[in-house]
Amino acid sequence: MSDEKYSSLPAGANELSGTLRSTLRSTPRSAAESAEPSKRLTSLDQFRGYTVLGMLIVNYFGGYQACPQVLKHTHDYCSYADTIMPQFLFAVGFSLRLTVGRQLQSGASWQTYGRIVRRLLGLALVAFVVYSVSPRAASWEKLQEIGILGAIAEPLKRQWFQTLMHIAVTSLWIVPVIHRPFSTRLAWMLGSATLHVVLSYLFNFTWCNTDPNAIDGGPLGFLSWTIPAMLGTFACDWFVPSRSADAKPIVPSRAIGLSVITACLLMLLGYAFSCATRFYDVASASTNGETNALVLAKIPADPVVPDRSRVESKIRENTMTAWFAEPPFVKPPSRSERQWNYWMMSQRAGTLSYLTFAAGFSLAIFVLFYVLCDLAGAQLPIFKTFGTNALAAYVLHDLVSNAVQPFFPKDSPMWYAYSGLGLFCLITWLFLRSLQRQNIFLRV
Secondary structure, three states: OOOOOOOOOOHHHHHHHHHHHHHEEEEHHHHHHHOOOOOOOOHHHHHHHHHHHHHHHHHHHHOOOOOOOOHHHOOOOOOOHHHHHHHHHHHHHHHHHHHHHHHHHHHOOHOOOOOHHHHHHHHHHHHHHOOOOOOOOOOHHHHHHHHHHHHHHEEEEEEEOHHHHHHHHHHHHHHHHHHOEEEHHHHHHHHHHHHHHHHHHHHHHHHHHOOOOOOOHHHHHHHHHOOOOOOOOHHHHHHHOOOOOOOOOOHHHHHHHHHHHHHHHHHHHHHHHHHHHHHHHHHOOOOOOOOOOOOOOOOOOOOOOOHHHHHHHHHOOOOHHHOOOOOHHHOOOOOOOOOOOOOOOOOOOOHHHHHHHHHHHHHHHHHHHHHHHHHHOOOOOOHHHOOOOHHHHHHHHHHHHHHHHHHHOOOOOOOHHHHHHHHHHHHHHHHHHHHHHOOOOEEO
């Protein structure tokens, strides 16, 4: 989920205690299901469970030599590993619309807003604790030298802004419009995406790819993560009937058809955006005498809007294939042949092409689960175990990984490396299954 593997606070003790009580609680799942039979979709839990299991595999196995390339984050194209986090944001948007959005439709309430903001700040606090950082200074004197900004600069850019923090901040960003009509939410999504492109042009893309590299788009990543999150709110409208008295019943065939068309259009649009990466192809010999190694030692000066010479050079190639990028899941040429740029599908930079394609892909996967689970009645118990306790799985998986990986070197032969992966998944599942049996669910 994070592109690299490692992967205001409550005012007083009473408030912190309340946050913790709402974060860890025992909730009989059957009672919750029976209380809201019309709202609950089996497919959403199964979809979330599939995503959690994918996260476990990618985060644990990505650093092994035996790991297939498609399960690794390499920051310059969309691999299978890069499809995981957008699916979490899609599910978050769906759930927010289903709960908070529908509550606010009957009348905006500061109490409702306050409750969701407190819960999301609680999630941000969890992220702050989970994503620990190394000592910021060796002594009090050194800490005074670097100051507060110097101490928090790297964690704020990198360590703290991983999956949980991105979910919290993106959710806070879309909450003001979560109950609004489709047109308002669409405008919010398009505006956020446009702002991300502008800020990337001004500084953000280069900054994210400058040491220390950002993770999943850095502090401004919420702008582009809004795309899959907001698409989740649209899917909620299509698949879950409104509570209003004059609401029309959901017609599965219509919801599926609309979703498939939307998913295909978004994936095609994301790929079309990515084709602009071809402006950054590097000629076999540098025209100004510089070696390719020198040229590629840094991000180009024009990573968002290619300069005129790049456009003219591409036009002179005079071949159709020169304008098409590699499709998703196909690794592009190395940096010796193509410079990194904003239009490649990059999870590290949270680029527009990546999240547009990944949002459509997330919707397509959800539709598949809807057909299999809600219409055909099929489901896998393992997905339910992971899907109904996703936050617990996320917190536990690093602990289990740290316990298992020391016994499985990164250069292990395939059979031994896969054995370690299986052991890691098994132990994580055992913990979650035990929590499930006791009706304990970690949530905010």
